Amino acid sequence: MIDLRLLRDNPDAVRASQQARGDDPALVDAVLDADARRRSSLTDFESLRAEQKALGKKVAKAAGEEKAELLAHTKQLAERVKARQADANDAEREVDELLYRLPNVVEGAPPGGEDDYLVLRHEGRIRDFAAEGFTPRDHLDLGEGLGAIDTARGAKVSGSRFYFLTGVGARLELALLNAAMDQAVAEGFTPMITPTLVKPETMRGTGFLGAHADEIYRLEKDDLYLVGTSEVALAGYHADEILDLADGPRRYAGWSACYRREAGSHGKDVRGIIRVHQFHKVEMFSYCAVEDAAAEHERLLAWEEAMLRKVELPYRVIDTAAGDLGTSAARKFDCEAWLPTQDRYLELTSTSNCTTYQARRLGVRERTETGTRPVATLNGTLGTTRWIVAILENHQQPDGSVRVPEGLRPYLGGLEVLEPVA
RNA sequence: GGAGACGUCGCAUAGUCUGGUCUAGUGCGCCACCCUGCUAAGGUGGUAACGGGGCAACCCGUUCGCGGGUUCAAAUCCCGCCGUCUCCGCCA
Structure with missing residues (x-):
C-alpha cells in the first residue's frame, strides 16, 4: 500500500x-x-x-x-x-x-511492458558449442543421463510440472542451496527456515493477492496459502513490530520450498524443470531505512552476481520494465543465465525494491528521532532449483558428463565431474 | 480432539467479581534534569501506537488478543474466534 x-x-x-x-x-x-x-x-x-x-x-x-x-x-x-x-x-x-x-509507485524502472526491459550488461563467456564440435543437450536429457532428474515419475506421482531430483541431482540442489546459505551467512545474513503456509493477511500484506492471485495455492479448509517464495514469511516475520535499524539493515536468508500454480502458462516451458509447481529457494530479505533502499538493492544484486560467478554461468542483468514489476516492487533487476539449447536467457534471480509498500501493509516500522515510520523491504534470489538447468547445460561435456563448477565442489565432497549412469 | 487457566502501555503486574471517579495505577527499564568532589545510592519530571484537525503550542478520536453483542456508558457483562500455558486422549 x-x-x-x-x-x-x-x-x-x-x-x-x-x-x-x-x-x-x-x-x-x-x-x-x-x-x-x-x-x-x-x-x-x-x-x-x-x-x-x-x-x-x-x-x-x-x-x-x-x-x-x-x-x-x-x-x-x-x-x-x-x-x-x-x-x-x-x-x-x-x-x-x-x-x-494500487500498486507501488515505480522508481526508475523503464516504462512499458514485459519486453521493454533494459539490458544493463552481460557477464561471463558464452560457450561456442559449434566450435567445440558438438551439439549441446538440454538439461532434461543430461539430467536423465546422469540419473539426476525424473520428470516421468514426478508426473505419475503428482502430475505435470512435478519431478524427482534423484541421486546426484538431489545432491546438486543441496550443494547449490548450501553454498547460497553459506555465502549469505558470511555476509551477515541471519539464516532462516520459514513456514510455507501463511495466513491470508500475511499473503495480502506482501502484495501477492492482487493481480497475480491466480498463481497462488490456497488451502480452503484451513484458510491458508502456500507461499511462492520465503519472501512472504520473511516479510511477515516482523509484522506489527517497530524495529531499530540504527545499526543498518536487518538481513535474513530464507530457505524454503516454493509453490506456484503456473496458471496461464499452459504449454510454456513444459519440458524438464524450468517451470514447475514446487521448487526450493534461498532468498535474501532485507529490512532497511527508506534512504538506504536503493543502495541496498545494488548490494542484493551484487550478492546474486557473486553466486552466479560461483557456479560459473554466463548471464545478463536486466532492469525490468514498469509493466512487468510485481505489485509491490518499485524497481526490479533480474539476472538471466544463457540457455544454450534454447538460444535464450532464462531468469535465475530477481531482486525487488519494494520500498515501504509491504511494510506499510504489514505494519513494519522503525523508530526514528521524530517518531516511527515504515521501513523499506527488499528481496533477492540466491539460488533455486532452476539453477540446475543452467548449470547442467552450460557445463556439459560431449560425453554427457557435466563439469562441477569449482564453487560447488566443496559441497559435493570434492566431486569434479558428474558422470552419466550406465 | 476433551478439560481448565490466562491474554492490560518495552517488560512485570493492579484493575474485571460489584460497568461510570480508568484521562488505565504501580514497579522495572529507558530519557532529561538535579543532588552527591569518584563509585554506589537518592530526588524531580517525562516515557505506547494509530487516525483527524491546527503554522504551532495543542485539541479530538480509536486501540486493554481479535470480531460481534448488551447498555445512555464496556478493560469490566454476554457470544464467537485466535494465541499461550497446564492436564488428558491420539499420533508421527
Whole structure:
C-alpha cells in the first residue's frame, strides 16, 4: 500500500507511475475521492463521539430528575453516534479497498511492458558449442543421463510440472542451496527456515493477492496459502513490530520450498524443470531505512552476481520494465543465465525494491528521532532449483558428463565431474 | 480432539467479581534534569501506537488478543474466534 499522504500531496506522481505500468491512472482519483469522504465522515463521527463521552460523564455524576433528563438526551445521541460510526467505517473500508488495489509507485524502472526491459550488461563467456564440435543437450536429457532428474515419475506421482531430483541431482540442489546459505551467512545474513503456509493477511500484506492471485495455492479448509517464495514469511516475520535499524539493515536468508500454480502458462516451458509447481529457494530479505533502499538493492544484486560467478554461468542483468514489476516492487533487476539449447536467457534471480509498500501493509516500522515510520523491504534470489538447468547445460561435456563448477565442489565432497549412469 | 487457566502501555503486574471517579495505577527499564568532589545510592519530571484537525503550542478520536453483542456508558457483562500455558486422549 502506498502512502496516502503522498497520494494527496502529489497525485500526479502516482498517476504517472500508473501510466508507466500500463495501469489505470483513474484509480488515483477514485482513492482521493474516497479519502475525502472518509475524512469528512470521520470528523462528523468524532465530534459526536466527543459530545457523547462528555455527556456520559455528566450522567455518571447526576441523580434523580436531572439524570433522567440527561439519559433521554443521551439515548438519542447514541443512535446518531452509531449511525455516524457506521458511515465512517464504510468510508474507511472503501478507501482501504481502493488503496489496496494500487500498486507501488515505480522508481526508475523503464516504462512499458514485459519486453521493454533494459539490458544493463552481460557477464561471463558464452560457450561456442559449434566450435567445440558438438551439439549441446538440454538439461532434461543430461539430467536423465546422469540419473539426476525424473520428470516421468514426478508426473505419475503428482502430475505435470512435478519431478524427482534423484541421486546426484538431489545432491546438486543441496550443494547449490548450501553454498547460497553459506555465502549469505558470511555476509551477515541471519539464516532462516520459514513456514510455507501463511495466513491470508500475511499473503495480502506482501502484495501477492492482487493481480497475480491466480498463481497462488490456497488451502480452503484451513484458510491458508502456500507461499511462492520465503519472501512472504520473511516479510511477515516482523509484522506489527517497530524495529531499530540504527545499526543498518536487518538481513535474513530464507530457505524454503516454493509453490506456484503456473496458471496461464499452459504449454510454456513444459519440458524438464524450468517451470514447475514446487521448487526450493534461498532468498535474501532485507529490512532497511527508506534512504538506504536503493543502495541496498545494488548490494542484493551484487550478492546474486557473486553466486552466479560461483557456479560459473554466463548471464545478463536486466532492469525490468514498469509493466512487468510485481505489485509491490518499485524497481526490479533480474539476472538471466544463457540457455544454450534454447538460444535464450532464462531468469535465475530477481531482486525487488519494494520500498515501504509491504511494510506499510504489514505494519513494519522503525523508530526514528521524530517518531516511527515504515521501513523499506527488499528481496533477492540466491539460488533455486532452476539453477540446475543452467548449470547442467552450460557445463556439459560431449560425453554427457557435466563439469562441477569449482564453487560447488566443496559441497559435493570434492566431486569434479558428474558422470552419466550406465 | 476433551478439560481448565490466562491474554492490560518495552517488560512485570493492579484493575474485571460489584460497568461510570480508568484521562488505565504501580514497579522495572529507558530519557532529561538535579543532588552527591569518584563509585554506589537518592530526588524531580517525562516515557505506547494509530487516525483527524491546527503554522504551532495543542485539541479530538480509536486501540486493554481479535470480531460481534448488551447498555445512555464496556478493560469490566454476554457470544464467537485466535494465541499461550497446564492436564488428558491420539499420533508421527
